[in-house]
Amino acid sequence: MKKLAHEEILEQLQERIRSGEWKPGERLPTMQELASQYKLSLTAVREALRLLESRRIVSIEHGRGIFACNDPGLLEDPVAPIRGMETRSLLELLEARLAIEPELAAYCAKRSSGAQVRSIRELADLMEDQIGRGEDHFATDVQFHQEIAEGADNPLLAQMLSVVADLSAQGRRETDKLPHMRDKAVSYHRLIAIAIQERDAEQARALMKAHIQDMINTIQSRG
Structure with a gap:
């Protein structure tokens, strides 16, 4: 089954954070920059980031930006087996x-x-x-x-x-x-x-x- 746009970017961003590309507390690119980078709509990027925030993998601070989660332990996904x-x-x-x-x-x-x-x-x-x-x-x-x-x-x-x-x-x-x-x-x-x-x-x-x-x-x- 073909994945929706926000699912694809969600998985890629999640993996980039888990791999250490963005360290805990480090700022991610803006939504506009991510949309341009992945050639996706702002809606898809916004939905992916909202889901990442709900899992406490990123923190979205209005007026400041998007940050990788400060607690590395939260990057361990307890439901990964279900997703697979x-x-x-x-x-x-x-x-x-x-x-x-x-x-x-x-x-x-x-x-x-x-x-x-x-x-x-x-x-x-x-x-x-x-x-x-x-x-x-x-x-x-x-x-x-x-x-x-x-x-x-x-x-x-x-x-x-x-x-x-x-x-x-x-x-x-x-x-x-x-x-x-x-x-x-x-x-x-x-x-x-x-x-x-x-x-x-x-x-x-x-x-x-x-x-x-x-x-x-x-x-x-x-x-």
């Missing part, structure tokens, strides 16, 4: 998300900052606008779920979700093609964002569970 496995089935990956994401949504409703809540609402609105205009909304979809993970303030759970998100990137594009899935996703995202804004952890958990279970049910019904 054969492509998992879409149902397996959705089941993994079902086990993780409802709790992340509940924790996010309890722990997220006001700025994080606003970002989650804005991402829900942006995805709705992108779908309405027929634009690619994949990165926004991924970022919505990742923002919730970060708002949950549990780095280990966020890293677990990052692994599953990496493995299921292509599968998410496939589920997006299923009947009415885009409209359902927009509705679920809006309702989840509202539940988080209202600090309703039980509702956020229930809606995220329903969102992912609905995808599982749709796939299973198609045989």
